[in-house]
Amino acid sequence: MFRTMSSKKMITLKSLDGQTLEVEEAVAKKSLMIKNMIEDDDVMDDDVEDDDEDHVVHLRKVTHKVLEKAMEYCKRHVDEDENKVVNENELKAWDQDFVVKTDKSTLCNLLLAAYYLNIESLLLLLSKNAFHHKTSEGKKPMEDMRILLECQQ
Amino acid sequence: MEWDSNSDLSAEEEEEDEEELSSSFFNDDDGGLGGMGPLPFPVENLLHTAPCGFVVTDAIDPDHPIIYVNTVFEMVTGYRAEEVLGRNCRFLQYRGPFAKRRHPLVDSAVVSEIKRCLEEGMEFQGELLNFRKDGSPMMNRLRLTPIYGDDDMISHVIGIQFFTEADIDLGPVPGTTIKESAKSSDRFHACLSAFRPGLPLGERNICRGVCGILQLSDEVIALKILSKLTPRDIASVGSVCRRLYELTKNEDLWRVVCQNAWGSETTRVLQAVPGAKRLGWGRLARELTTLEAATWRKVTVGGAVEPSRCNFSACAVGNRVVLFGGEGVNMQPMNDTFVLDLNDSNPEWQHVQVSSPPPGRWGHTLSCVNGSHLVVFGGCGTQGLLNDVFVLDLDAKPPTWREISGLAPPLPRSWHSSCTLDGTKLIVSGGCADSGVLLSDTFLLDLSMEKPIWREIPVAWKPPSRLGHTLSVYGGRKILMFGGLAKSGPLRFRSSDVFTMDLSEDEPCWRCVTGGGMPGSGNPGGMAPPPRLDHVAVSLPGGRILIFGGSVAGLHSASQLYLLDPTDEKPTWRILNVPGRPPRFAWGHSTCVVGGTRAIVLGGQTGEEWMLSELHELSLANSVS
Numbered sequence: 001m002f003r004t005m006s007s008k009k010m011i012t013l014k015s016l017d018g019q020t021l022e023v024e025e026a027v028a029k030k031s032l033m034i035k036n037m038i039e040d041d042d043v044m045d046d047d048v049e050d051d052d053e054d055h056v057v058h059l060r061k062v063t064h065k066v067l068e069k070a071m072e073y074c075k076r077h078v079d080e081d082e083n084k085v086v087n088e089n090e091l092k093a094w095d096q097d098f099v100v101k102t103d104k105s106t107l108c109n110l111l112l113a114a115y116y117l118n119i120e121s122l123l124l125l126l127s128k129n130a131f132h133h134k135t136s137e138g139k140k141p142m143e144d145m146r147i148l149l150e151c152q153q
Numbered sequence: 154m155e156w157d158s159n160s161d162l163s164a165e166e167e168e169e170d171e172e173e174l175s176s177s178f179f180n181d182d183d184g185g186l187g188g189m190g191p192l193p194f195p196v197e198n199l200l201h202t203a204p205c206g207f208v209v210t211d212a213i214d215p216d217h218p219i220i221y222v223n224t225v226f227e228m229v230t231g232y233r234a235e236e237v238l239g240r241n242c243r244f245l246q247y248r249g250p251f252a253k254r255r256h257p258l259v260d261s262a263v264v265s266e267i268k269r270c271l272e273e274g275m276e277f278q279g280e281l282l283n284f285r286k287d288g289s290p291m292m293n294r295l296r297l298t299p300i301y302g303d304d305d306m307i308s309h310v311i312g313i314q315f316f317t318e319a320d321i322d323l324g325p326v327p328g329t330t331i332k333e334s335a336k337s338s339d340r341f342h343a344c345l346s347a348f349r350p351g352l353p354l355g356e357r358n359i360c361r362g363v364c365g366i367l368q369l370s371d372e373v374i375a376l377k378i379l380s381k382l383t384p385r386d387i388a389s390v391g392s393v394c395r396r397l398y399e400l401t402k403n404e405d406l407w408r409v410v411c412q413n414a415w416g417s418e419t420t421r422v423l424q425a426v427p428g429a430k431r432l433g434w435g436r437l438a439r440e441l442t443t444l445e446a447a448t449w450r451k452v453t454v455g456g457a458v459e460p461s462r463c464n465f466s467a468c469a470v471g472n473r474v475v476l477f478g479g480e481g482v483n484m485q486p487m488n489d490t491f492v493l494d495l496n497d498s499n500p501e502w503q504h505v506q507v508s509s510p511p512p513g514r515w516g517h518t519l520s521c522v523n524g525s526h527l528v529v530f531g532g533c534g535t536q537g538l539l540n541d542v543f544v545l546d547l548d549a550k551p552p553t554w555r556e557i558s559g560l561a562p563p564l565p566r567s568w569h570s571s572c573t574l575d576g577t578k579l580i581v582s583g584g585c586a587d588s589g590v591l592l593s594d595t596f597l598l599d600l601s602m603e604k605p606i607w608r609e610i611p612v613a614w615k616p617p618s619r620l621g622h623t624l625s626v627y628g629g630r631k632i633l634m635f636g637g638l639a640k641s642g643p644l645r646f647r648s649s650d651v652f653t654m655d656l657s658e659d660e661p662c663w664r665c666v667t668g669g670g671m672p673g674s675g676n677p678g679g680m681a682p683p684p685r686l687d688h689v690a691v692s693l694p695g696g697r698i699l700i701f702g703g704s705v706a707g708l709h710s711a712s713q714l715y716l717l718d719p720t721d722e723k724p725t726w727r728i729l730n731v732p733g734r735p736p737r738f739a740w741g742h743s744t745c746v747v748g749g750t751r752a753i754v755l756g757g758q759t760g761e762e763w764m765l766s767e768l769h770e771l772s773l774a775n776s777v778s
Contacts, residue, residue, distance in 0.1 A: 036265040059262060108366060115369065115377060118269060127378040130366075131386045145393050149366045 011038065012056045013071070019064040020056070023071050028057070030074040032118035059117070066113045069102060073122050099129050108148055206230070206314035208242060212299065212307045216241050217271070220309075229316045231286030242312065246281070249288035258282055258290075258321065267297065274299050274307055275372050282319060290319035367396055375400055380409040384438035384695065407434035414438075415694035416629055418576050421524075422749040423694070425471055432775060440774040441694050441750070444716075449733030452753075452768045456502030458491050466519035467755055468527055469747040470547050472496045475527055476755075476765075477545075478514045486513035486534050490545070490552070495747060502765060505552050511543040512536075516567030516742075520579060522600055528557075528579055531566050538565035538587055542579070542598065542605075559605045563596040568620040568687075570637070574630060574656060577601040582634065585620045591640045593618035595654075612662050616652045617641060621686030621704075623741055627696040630657040633666075633719055635700060638686045647684035647706045653719055666717075666724050679726035682715040683707055689744040691752050693773070696720045699729070701771075702739025702754070711738055714771075736769035750774045 009025040013034070029035040037057055059067060076094055102110060111130060114123040130148050206226035210217040218239045227233055230245065237244070246255040246264070255264070259282045270277035277297040284290055294315040302308030366374070379387060379400065387410055391401035400406065411434050412420045423437065432440070440446045458476060465479030465487070474493040481487050490505040517532025517539070527545040531538070542557040569584025569592070582595040593615040597608050622637025632654050639648040651666040688703025688711075700715045712735035716727045736754045743755040754769040 032269070033262065033265050036268055037261045040261065040264070058260070060260065061262070111366060111378075112369065115373065116266075123377060124381050127381055128386070131378075131382050131390050142389075142392055145389075149393065 013067060014056050014058045015062050015064040015067045016060055017064055021064065021067055021071060023075070024078075027071060027074045027078050030078060030119055031070070032120075034059075034117065061116055062113045063109070066106060066109045069106060069110050070113050070117060070119060070122065073098060073125075074119065077121060095125055099125065104148060204315070206293075206312075206316060208312040208314070210242065210310045210312070212271075212310050217310060226314065229285070229291070229314075230283070245283040245293065248284045248290075250286055256282070256284065267295075270297065271299070271310065273376075275376065276370065278370075282321070283316070290321050292317045292319045367394070371396075371400060375403065375406050379406055381413065382410065383414050384410055384442050388439060388442065402435065404433050404435060407438055410434075411438050411694070419694045419749060426748045426750075426776075437750075437774055444729060444731075444773060446775045447729065447731045447771065447773050449731060449735045450770045450772060451734065452500075452770050454493060454500045454502065454766055454768060456493070458502050458765050460487070462487050462515075464515035465743065466517055466529070466532075467743050467745045467753075468519040468521055469745040469753070470521055470525050470527060472747055473547065474745055474747065474753055474755075475519070475545070475547065476502075477519055477527075477529060478511075478517060478532065480515035486515055486532075488513035490554075492547070495753075507545075507552050507554050510554050511541065511556070512539065514539055514567075516585075518569060518571035518581065518742075520571050520573045522573050522579065523576055528573075528600065530571060530579065530581055531569055531584065533567040538567055540565040544600070557598075557600065557605055559598050559607045561607045563594060563607060563609070564592065566592060570622050570624040570634070572624040572626050572632060574626055574632070580624060580632065582624055583619050583622060583637065591618035591620055591638075591645070593640075597656075610654075610656075610661060612654075614663060616650065616663055616665070617648075619648060619686075621741070622648070623688060623690035623700075625690045625692045625698050627692055627698065628720055631655045631719070633690075633698055634663075635690055635698070636682075636685050636688055636703065647686055647704070649681055649684040651717065651719070651724070666719060680715070680728050681726045682713070683709040685711075687741045689739050689741050689752060689754070691746050691771075694749065699752075702736075702744065703741060712736055731771065734769075735771075739769070750776075 010022050011025045011028045011034075013021045013023060013028060015021070025038070029038065034057055038055075062070070076098070077091070099107070107126065107130065111123065111126040114126055131145065204225065206229060207221075207223040208219055208226060209221040211220050218241060219237050220239075222234050222237060232244075232250075243255065244250075246259045247253070248256045255261075263279050263281050266279060267277050267281075276299070277295070279295060281293050281295055282290060283293040294317065296313045298311045298313075299307040300309040300311060366378075369378075374397075379390065382390065384407075387401050387407070391398045408420075411423075415423075424431075431437075460481055462479030462481050465476050467474055467476045469475070472495045474495065476491040476493075477489075479487045488510045490507055490510065491502050492505050493500050493502050511529055512534045514529075514532030514534045518530050520528050520530075522528045522544065525546070525548050527547065529543045529545070531540055533539070540562045542559055542562075543554050544557055545552060545554050563581060564586045566581075566584035566586050569581050571579060571581045574580055574597075577600055579598045579600060580595065581598075583592050586592050595610045595612070595615075597610055598605050599608075616634065617639045619637035619639035622639075623635050625633045625635070627633060634652040634654075635650070636648050638645050639650070652663045653666055654661050654663050682700050683705050685703035685705045688705075689699075689701055691699040693699060697716055697718045700717070701713060702711045705711050714729040714731055716729045717724055738756075739754040740756075744752060746752050750773045752771040752773075754771070756764050
């Protein structure tokens, strides 16, 4: 089913809106959900002929935009799993920058996607950011949090 | 979902329902089941009131074999119980009994979700494409609930299934003819007409239009998100909306939050407070974070520490205060041990008979190690300064002091500072060596090893040497040094400088947090405490340090409390105002922290430490009496 040998095997992810995204397998597997789907070789239908097609992972609950963001995070963090030397301070700074650059409307969806896709470290990063007790400057901090989480009072 | 209430229908229930349903069912014009010939199942089972499949699996067996299915399951799926018992439910994802693998139209993301929920012991709710025995498709709206056995392990999983039509064109089932498959879908449709659940499918599309984190279940929000936050964050989460308010009232959540935030060592100490006096975790976290309930109290105790002495050391083991050594009235070093059990309704000082006490001394340090042991280091004895190590096992019968001969000990000294890391490693720093020379070194002794070896922590730069300073542990493996009488050229000044070191780094180094590098240079940022030595430093859960007491420069009150959070980006001193009558004096060597929440000051009223019948207690959290 899968082509072997390549050290940078690519996986195609398909999102809710039908768009596809190609990522390295190691990066995609940071999502334990995707990892299970790839490694679970239970899927095969003898009637369908698609030997030449790369296996496509369908993620029917995530939009393309959010999936891209999630994979961007995974790509930056893939080195941790391979036990390569990691500069912690640099990584922390990148993480903060990543959160700041993500627009507010995507943050909540990204948090839910982090849960759904089972990317533990991203979920932790976003949770801590979303729920962080901020001493207010200007806007009421509760309002900020409510808008971010889109809760009604 | 109760085990008993959903087992196979009893005969009585069936009879009741028969009359209600029989008119609509058997008089159906399309013939219903009547036109298909006799079914392999008894007709009474069609009159099931709960239109759902019910499956129980054995969760101890790694493949979750089915141990029970109800008759609705048999009816709707077409598989009889004896065909499926002992198998995992995944066969429902195969199209027909001859298929060996899951059909590609089955959403593997949902399967992955199921697997994850089962692994994490959480409930699963979702929808999955399944197939009857004859290969016809149906949507299975599934709910899986783990059931816990006696030993808190998951023993079974209960699955509840609402089956509905699947609008999918699959073509012929392998191994059957076209005619047969068409017939079977009709039969399926007719079967289900009596069983329509009447519930709309939930909108679980996460990323469409207005979405909210609240669409996640309580369990997920609490377990995966809230439990990772700090106590302070959880406190503000409770104000966001009603649902989060309810979630943050959960004691178990608070216990996990406290453990994650404060570490297991601290929570273990807090948990050791006798049940009657323990607040819930939620309240404890709040009080230790806001310090809203901090008060000073005076406590009178009985018994006596005789002969009287000063310059002893006190340290707490659980709720017992232990006092060792000291300087007697003729300046002779003492070697006796006293215990004050604050758990008693009428606490009394008691002399402890020990077999071989360490040599007498004063100006030594006493620290808690391994939960219920105390370690003594250094001090000034009859023959001069000491650098030996003794450990007291207070719970041994009788309590016993044991010498630890650590290789390569540091220079003998007195009025140094010490602390315990991870409950096993003794750290000592600075102090006064022979001929009055001040020291600036830092040594570590790992008491968990068979043959402990002293190790100096090599650093490129050291803070000015000093005595009478404090070392406090915070954030797991970081230490904070404050104050003391520090060397400045040929002179010595009281200091209010703060230095920290992270011992988890490969090459730990001292960092100056506030204040200039040299003592006497003053502190920027916040209301800094006046410089002092032999003061009290209390480590609060979460990393903050509380400073008070000591020999203070100038005319400042020794009982004013100062708070510093070294984990802040820009640590700033804050004054803490606490009701109740504070002691006029408090010395570091004769003050100890009990149960993580109470600082007990001995001899604080008069400055004469041998007046030990009246103690001052700074309690940081309420105790429920």
